[in-house]
Amino acid sequence: MKYTKSSxxxxxxxxxxxxxxxxxxxxxxxxxxxxxxxNPSYQCNGCFATNNCLxxxxxxxxxxxxxxxxxYELGLEYYNFDFYLFDDACEKLPYVxxxxxxxxxxxxxxxxxxxxxxxxxxxxxxxxxxxxQIILPKEYIKTFQIETIxxxxxxxxxTPLRIKKENKFVRGDTLELKDIINSIYQRQMRLxxxxxxxxxxxxxxxxxxxxxxxxxxxxxxNRQKTTMNLGGIMGHIKIKNLNKESYEVLKLGELLxxxxxxxxxxxxxxxxxxxx
Numbered sequence: 001m002k003y004t005k006s007s008x009x010x011x012x013x014x015x016x017x018x019x020x021x022x023x024x025x026x027x028x029x030x031x032x033x034x035x036x037x038x039n040p041s042y043q044c045n046g047c048f049a050t051n052n053c054l055x056x057x058x059x060x061x062x063x064x065x066x067x068x069x070x071x072y073e074l075g076l077e078y079y080n081f082d083f084y085l086f087d088d089a090c091e092k093l094p095y096v097x098x099x100x101x102x103x104x105x106x107x108x109x110x111x112x113x114x115x116x117x118x119x120x121x122x123x124x125x126x127x128x129x130x131x132x133q134i135i136l137p138k139e140y141i142k143t144f145q146i147e148t149i150x151x152x153x154x155x156x157x158x159t160p161l162r163i164k165k166e167n168k169f170v171r172g173d174t175l176e177l178k179d180i181i182n183s184i185y186q187r188q189m190r191l192x193x194x195x196x197x198x199x200x201x202x203x204x205x206x207x208x209x210x211x212x213x214x215x216x217x218x219x220x221x222n223r224q225k226t227t228m229n230l231g232g233i234m235g236h237i238k239i240k241n242l243n244k245e246s247y248e249v250l251k252l253g254e255l256l257x258x259x260x261x262x263x264x265x266x267x268x269x270x271x272x273x274x275x276x
Contacts, residue, residue: 002088003084009122101129146251155239159266203245
C-alpha cells in the first residue's frame with residue numbers, strides 16, 4: 001500500500017473544538033476548491049473538469065471511496081493532526097499541501113475564520129515550510145511495511161470506531177476480531193480499486209479482555225442542514241495468539257483507519273505489543 005503523510009502543528013492559545021474532524025475537513029475542502037477549480041462558474045454540477053478535479057473526487061463525487069483520511073486525538077489543547085493520502089491520490093500531495101497552507105494563512109479556521117502564522121507543516125515527518133514557502137521533498141510516496149510480528153497485543157480505539165454488523169452499528173459487546181480485520185481488509189481493497197474480496201487467510205486470535213464504551217459524537221452539516229451522528233466504540237481490547245496474517249492486517253489498520261467516516265478522523269487504532 002502506497003501512502004503519504006502530511007502533518008500540521010499550530011502554536012496558538014486558541015483551543016480547538018473537542019472534535020476537530022468536521023472543522024478541518026470542511027476548511028480543507030473550501031481551500032482545496034480554490035486551489036484546484038478551473039471552472040469560471042465555480043460550480044461542480046455539469047463541470048467539464050470533474051474527471052481530473054481533486055476537490056470533486058474528495059468532496060462531491062457520489063458512490064466513491066475517498067483515498068484519504070484525517071488522523072488526530074479527541075480533546076486536544078492545540079491543533080495537531082495528520083492527513084494521509086493513499087494509492088494514486090499520493091500524487092496529488094502538492095494540491096493538498098497548498099490547500100492546507102491557504103487554509104491556515106488566508107481562509108482561517110472556525111466561525112471567526114482565525115488565521116495563523118506560527119505553525120509547522122511536515123511531509124512524512126520532514127518540514128516542508130521554509131521562509132514562508134512550501135518546499136516539498138523530491139520523493140514523498142512511501143510503501144507500507146511491517147518489520148516484526150507480535151502474537152499478543154492491546155488494540156486501542158483512539159477515535160470512535162463505527163462498524164456495522166447485520167445493518168446495525170456495533171456498540172461494543174458484540175465486537176469480534178473478525179469484524180475488525182474484515183473491515184480493514186475491505187477498506188484496503190477499495191483503496192486499491194478492487195471489488196469485494198473475502199479475506200484469504202484464516203483469522204486466528206482470541207480476545208481475552210475488553211474495556212470498551214460508546215462515545216456519542218455529532219457534527220452539524222451545513223449542506224444538509226442536519227446533525228449527523230458520528231458516535232462509536234472507544235477503549236481497548238486485549239488479543240492473544242494472533243497469527244501472522246491477522247496481525248499484519250491490524251497493523252495496516254493503523255495506517256488506513258477502520259470502519260466508517262475515516263475521512264473525519266474516526267476509526268483510528270493503535271496496536272501495542274503485550275510484554276508479560
